[in-house]
Amino acid sequence: MSERRIDAVAKATGAAKYTADVVLEGTTFAAVKRSDLPSALIEEIDISPAKEVDGVLGVFTAKDLPGGANLYGRRVFDVPILADGRVRRVGDPIAAVVATSREIAEAAAELIEVTYKELTTVATAREAIQPDSPLIHDRPWEYAGAVVTPDSGRNIQSVDSHGSREAAESALRNAVHVIDETYFTPGDHQGYIEPQACIADYHADGSLNVWNTNKSPYRLRDVLSSVFGLDPKKVEIMPTVLGGDFGGKGSPGDAPLCTALSILVGRPVKMVLRYSDDLLSTDGRHSSEIRVRLGIDASGKLVGGIAEALLDGGAYAGFKPVNTVNLHGIVDAAIAYRIPEFFVESKIVYTNNQPKGHMRAPGSPQAAFAFESALDELGRRSGIGPIKIRELNLLSDGDVNPYGSVWLEYRGKEVLSLAMSQPKSVDVPEGWLHGEGVAIYARSMAAVPKTSLRLRRGENGKVIAEVPIPENGAGGQTVVREMIRTGLGISADKIEVNQVSTSLLPTDAGVGGSRVSLGVTVAVANAIKLWKEMPADQEVVEITTDEGSDGPSGAYSAQLARVAVDPMTGQLKVLELISAVDVAEIVNPKAHQMQIDGGAVMGFGFAVMEDLLEEGGQPWALSMGEFKLPNVADIPKLTTALLRGGKGVGPNNIKAVGELTNCPTGAAIANAVEDATGVRIRRLPIRAETIYWGMKEGSAK
Amino acid sequence: MQSTETEFLVPTSVSEALESISKEDAIFLGGGTSTALLYKTRLIEPSRVVWLGNVGELKGIFASDGEVKIGSMTTAAEIAANRDIARLLPGVCTASGVIGNARVRAMATLGGALAHADPRQDMPPALIAVGAEVSVKSSLSTRRIPLAEFYEGFLETVLDPDELITEVTIPLVANRRSAYIRYTPTSEGDYPTVGAGSSVTFGSDGKIIEAASVVLCGVGSVPIISNQASQLLVGTTGDDAALRRAAEAVREIVEPQDDERGSAAYKREMASIFAFRSLKSCLGS
């Protein structure tokens, strides 16, 4: 009972304070005039009607930004705080209004008139790489942090690759059976229910306090101090509770804009996005076009493979945080299989669509859909069968994976057989077609991120843990509490876990990449060790852990989807999703299970529902009326089977779980649809209509 | 922020409500689910809002021998939970129970929904299929309009701005069966790709169909009524072949458009299939 999650009561009673709930004395409110066009030069901005509105304190455009600072980003600084002469997507912020209330600011922003000179829109990634495509950015290699050069090609944000194309081509030429198909996935949004929000409070002494829906406070601090030339010691990112993240809240969000506005008006500035603006102006999942070629020999063994991904990065590259400015999930597409010659290339390009960033296992849902669909197709077309082809080619202990590393263990075959052996419990509706499909996903979890942490004596024998990370829902703070509880042998009510501001701890890498538990466990284990050795008169222990690595190891999941299809309409019902998950020790069983279930539901949404409907440079799904997320009546029955006894990493012997079950779902369901109907789906989300026409075509043959 | 505060009146009788609406730019407000959205996005800026929530005479469901009357301020949830509606008008019961979500059903009123005239709404086909008529009052006149003749276009009705829907009357007909069925292939929380309301009335022998109605939502700018389908059913026993002919006729008259709920071609196919299924459900199998 006392082991329930640490934040449960505060959240259930409405007491937990999220960014939008923070009220500062003298707060002002910002709203933004956004671009109506995907690609245009700004000829004139008439802010005068907005300035005249009662309650408006100021209206600002790019030329007003303090110190001329404008560009920001997570790695590449190519995102303008306010558009400077040009807009590159619908929703680009052009002017900002600060007013005494949110409603006044929003109404005044609508009065701002912008005169544009329209430019040609580059609406798809395919268009962007044509030799005559207009340039979205004239000289992208000049942005701070850019990984491209003038020779990279038109509109390229980044290219990442692995393996030898020549060797893989040659291997494919010698294969007995080859599959060569292209798969498509749509732009998606993280779908957190809490829209992004920010309060920036700049003071005359050069200090800045920021409350932001952001999961990487230390990185945010560095970005803000770099953009505005502030002393990092005077930039303080304040603790907050995150109302969902899924990767979307790693971006600085509107913190650069609110900071600029607070400097300009000398008061705290708050901006809470309307959800329609969140759908329009944040950093969702890249849409993808992935061509997969796989070849097998006569025995069914993979001899070579090539995966070429073209991803729509949208108008800016600045929301991708990693050094490659790419998505490692794409390059890792073949990580579960033995393929002697595998070449993968991930090309991300600029377009006039919404900029894209990280969303739960960046690149992996797209890559897993393409790769696990192609492998399934190859299994079926060659006559070997979709299960057998996986069994034949999943890595076994001692194997070198396509990336040259040897993991402590490979559990692909075990998770597959575990998923296959689960009892099936949902009946097929009478007269509907039935099918089953599987898909497998694995991810590496070698990296241990840097973090820091403090334990402090409280009153009445309490232990207070001060942590640098916000709680995004995954349960990181409960993991800290549980480790202290078991490590020190004290009861849960004697432990407090508090996030503290960036001024009070040295460092952290931020929440994400399924690594919270891992980084935290290393730090907590070290802190507990010190705490036990601490002299009686000492009050505090503080730990800083550096980046490190463990393993090399990884975690697996296999999903089996059971579907029913109405033969008259093509309606698809996913009856059941069985997830077999590779685990070692589990620190917090309930939170662990919710990561599995929540991931499976998110994978289900990606497979059959979610789509930003980007067309012609305009996202059309601009409210939750159009951008549908799975509700509790929509979802299939969820079954989990844990494959215990794995070799984990870190002091608690754990495996990452947060990004395991949302990745294989698209392919598992698509594979089941072919099993049921003979119709192969190569584009997500899967629509009843596609199945319907596919069945018509099939029966006409 | 609106330029001046909107006048918000809370009448307690129909006559008071009708007097209040005389001002230009004044609107009636029912449950407010649609109006609040239009207002907060500044798509409407009425100078006066006449909220009908305290007009008791507009609320309630009254079943008598020959008809059922539903007050215009009755909510979808109240209609869905009403035993008389469930027993006498199963199609109307189904339609009112599937709208939006529990919160929408708790707020949305029958009159407000009909006046909003979104062609994807579930209620109109279910009501038109059972011959519903809309009673409308202004300070000068009273009229009763068959719901089948109520819609003029997307979000457009025959109502004048000063007219108020007071109630909806549904005649009860012996030997009539009715149903409503919707198709939401993506999410149950979505508008339907197509919805089909239907009714079938047998003659006194209980075998030969005397009258029938098939009405669809989601496949045109107004609810689509298939007279031909009705004619094809009259005189038959409601066998599958007859139902299929009627459903086939539906295909010809729908006017769907491409959107994220399906292409026009697909919606046309589905209109036919769900017309068939709705009729089949009417006939109790």
Add this chain to the structure above:
Amino acid sequence: MKINFSLNGKGTELDVDPMSLALDVIRGLSLTGTKEGCGVGVCGACTIMVNGAPVSSCICLVGTLVDKDVWTIEGLAEKMPELIDSFVENEGMQCGICTPGQIVAAASIDSAGVSTSEEIRKYMAGNLCRCTGYQTIVSAVEDHLAVN
């Protein structure tokens, strides 16, 4: 305009623009447990209870609350502690942003009409959760209804 209604069991008079949204008015009273999510009545994060029924406060004009009995999560937490306990014990939450809305929706379930798991799922379908996969939320509601 002066608006009288009962808020969390207490008679309340507010002098507000009747066309303001109930969500903004309630949050303005420091009752920030009611959350703004989608803003279009779909997600359920802003659910309040009006005369026993769940209502999207983000599309509810405050003028329509005249004479009504209105409850927010803060009031229900005191009035129905066993319902809060059911969500806490089942850990029917992760990030928590949808949780107050889920609980207010659950509080408004009339157990006469909704008791099976399927009925609960249909009733709760208007309250989205992006984190949990819903299983713990359904368990919390089931436990609550089983006891009551």
